[in-house]
Amino acid sequence: MALVKSTIDKTLLTANLFDGFWDRWIVHGVEREDIDTLRSSYLTKDRWMDGWRKRADQKFLEAEKLEQDNSFAEAEMKFRAAGLYYQLMQWLIPERKTEKIGWLNVSLSAFEKADKLSPIKAKYVQLPIGEQNCFGRVRIPSQTKGVVIIINPLDSTKEELFTYELDFISKGYIVVSFDGPGQGQTFTFEGLRGTTRRWESFIDVLIDFTSNTFPNLPINLFGTSSGAAWALYGSCNPKVNKTVAVSPAFVGGGIKLPDYFVERSRFVLEEEKSLPSYELLPFRNPVMLFHGKQDVMVSDSNIYHLYEQLPQGKCLVEYEEEGHCCNYKLAEIRQKAVEWFESDKEV
Template identity: 45%
Template structure:
C-alpha cells in the first residue's frame, strides 16, 4: 500500500477538525461510546488545531485518571473501573485524530490500552488478552471478557477506524446479559495496526473473521457463537454469517460497496492510511470490504437500519438486504441515521434477547 503524502494527511486532519467543530452529528459516535457531554462542551472551543485537540483530550483524560484514583481510594471499584474506561476513551480520541502511522499515534494508543487494562484489573469479569495469527502470519490483538456462568459468545467486529478499546460499553452490556465478548483489532485497526504493523486488505479481513470464529469455537466449544457489528464491521458480520460455527448474526447499518456509498471525502482519506480502499485495478483490488455477491449466507441475520441514513441510501440498503439469502429480519428506525446511534443501547438489548431466543426474528420487527 502506498504511503500517503504528509501534506495530504495534514489536509485530512484539518478537514476532520473542521467537521468536528461545525457539526454536532460528528460527536454522536463518541457520545454513545462513553464521552461525557459536559467534557465535550469544554473541549469544542479548544480543538481548532491538532495541538489543541491533543492537549484538550489529554488534560481531560488526566482529570478522569485522578478521579479514578480517588474512587479507588474510597474502595468504590465499580465507579473507578468506569472512570478508567473513560480515561482510555479520551486517549483513544488522540490516537484516532491522526489516521497515519506515527510515533505519537502509537504513544497515545498505548496510554489508552494502559487505562483499559487498569479498568480490567478492577472488574468482576475476567479479561484475557490474545493475539491471533492470520494466514500470512500477521498478528491481530484482542481482548476476551468472561462473565460468570456464560451462556454464549458474542464476537464484536469493530468498525473500520475503531479499536477494541473504543467499544467498551458494548462489552459491558453483553457481559451483563451473560455473554463472553471477543473484541479484536482487525487488519488496519488499533494495536494490530500501530503495534503489529498490519494494514487492512480483503484477504486479511477474510482470514481475520475466520480465525476469530474458529478461536471462539475452540475456546468455548459448548457455547453458541454470535456476531455483532455496525457499519463496515456489519458488512464483515454478513460475511462471517456464512461460517458453520456462527449461530446468529446482528448487522447494524451494514455498508455496501464503497463506490455505492456517500462516504465523506475526509473519511475515505483517513481509511487510505490503514487499509486499501482504492479500486484502480478491479481485477486485483484488495479493498477492505467483502465481495457481497460471493457470500454464502447460512446463519440467521437480524439487521437494523436508520431511514435517515445519508451514507447508505434506502435503495442501496434494500438491494443489499434483498440479497441476504439466509433467514433474515429487519428493524428499521424512521428517525435514525447511519449506525442508529441513539438506539444502540436498545439494539444491543434486542440483540441479546434474540441471541437467547426470548423472541423470534419476526417479533423483533415491532
C-alpha cells in the same frame, strides 16, 4: 507528511463544523459538556490534544481516588472513561508514528487498570494473520449463555466500544473483540493494513479461534458499519449461530464518504475499499438487520435488496429518525440483539 497534515486538518474542520461528527463519541461515552467546551473555540491540533489530555488526566486521577476509597465499580468505569478520552488523542493521528503509539499505549494502560478492577477478568490474545498478529480481548462472565464476537467498524478500536462489551457480558455472554487489519493495536503496533483478503482471513481465523476455545457454546456476531459488513461475511460460516448487522457498509454504494474519512482510510487500507460483496456470499444462518432511515451512507434500496438475499430466520428493524449506525438506538439494539440470540423467533 503533507497527507498527514491534510488529513488532520480535514478531520478538525469536520469536528468544528458538524455536530453529527460527535454522535459516535457521545454514544460511546464522551460527555457532551466536554465536547461543547472544546468546540467553544476553533479546534486546532494543539487544542484538541491538550483539551482531551487534560480531561483524560482528570478522569484518571478521579479513578485512582475511587480505587483508593475501595469504590472499585466506580473506579473501573472512570478508568474506562479516561481510556476513551485518551483514544481521542491517538485517533486524530492517522499514521503509526511515535505520537500515535504513545497515546494508544496510555489509553490501553487505563483500560488495563479498569480490567484489573473488574470481577470479570480480561484475557489478552494475539491471533496470527500471515506473519503478523491481530490483538484482541476476551471476557468471560461466570454464568455463560453463549459468545458474542464484536466486529468493530474500520475507524474504531476494540477499546472504544467498551459499552458494547459491558452490555453483552452483563447479560451472560462471553465477549470476544479484536482489532482487525488496519485497526487499533493491530495497525499501530504491527503495521497490518486492511485488504479484502486479509479481512476474510481475519474473520475466518477469529471464528475458528472462538469455536475452538468455547466449543459447546453458540457463537453470535455483532457489527456496525464496515464491522457489520464483515459480520455478514462471518454469518456464512457454519460455526456461527446468529448475526446482528447494524448499517452494513456496501461496496461502491454510490455514496460520497466524508473527505476526512476517505483520507484516514488511506493510511489503514491497502485497497480503496476492503469490504465483502454481498452478491457473492453464500448466506446460510439467521441475520438481524438494523437500518436508520436517515442514513446518508447506506440507502434504503441497498438494505432492502440485501434483506431479500438473506436466508430464513431473518429480521429487519428500521428507525425513522436514526442515521448511520443508528447511534442513539445502539443500547436498545444491543438489548434486542440479546433477546434475539436467546429466542427461536424474530423480535
